[in-house]
Amino acid sequence: MNQTTIPIPRLMVMDMDGTLLNSRKEITPETAAALRRLQDRGTRLVLASGRPERGLTRFARQLDMKRHGGILISSNGALARTLDGRTLxxxxLTREDTRKVLKHLKQFDVIPMIADGEFMLVENVYNCMIELDGRPWNVVEYEAHSNGFLLREVRDLSEAGLAPEKILTAGTPAYLR
Incomplete structure (x- = not known):
């Protein structure tokens, strides 16, 4: 019997939510083990996501990507960085564009959130409930905790002098439609 050898890829880029992660937002042990074996054989892993960089780092640690030269592409492609901290x-956004976008968003029934270091910044930590599938859902808590952020409240995001890779907004699905 002739056995076909499948070549080992040199690079593997993976989306997170709905692809690499299961419905519980986890990498299964079997998948993690297979990806670590691929890295040991020379494959460089890249995690790519709309999540902020901080929301990818725990998965990168789980896969031991730093040791193998892994890369994180975060914030819908706005930032690509190696796990040793080199920005690729x-x-x-500029501070001025950030200010303009956030001022514009004030006319809509949405909740803006901005990642800043270890914090998820919001204007009101108590105004964070939206209706999802007919039930109340704390979207700020979900975004902050699922990405490893502490919450920080600022009086006015548009005046905070930020230049983020991404401004996340949330609202009820019906309103957003």
Missing amino acids: YSNA
């Missing part, structure tokens, strides 16, 4: 690409 950055396309953050």
Whole structure:
């Protein structure tokens, strides 16, 4: 019997939510083990997501990506960085554009959130409930905790002098439609 050898890829880029992560937002032990074996054989892993960089780092640690030269592409492609901290690409908003966008958002029934270091910044930590599938859901808590952030309240995000890679907004699905 002739056994076909499948070549080992040199690079593997993976989306997170709905792809690498299961319905519980976890990498299964079997998948993690297979990906660590691939890295041991020379494959470089790249995690790519709309999540902020901080929301990818625990998965990178689980896969031991730093030891193998892994890369994180975060904030819908606005930032690409190696796990040793070298920035490969950055396309953050300017402070002025951030201010303009956040001022514009004030006319809509949405909740803006901005990742800043270890914090998820919001204007009101108590105004964070939206209706999802007919039930109240704390969207700020979900976004902060699922990405490893502490919450920080600021009086006015548009005046905070930020230049983020991404401004996340949330609202009820019906309103957003």
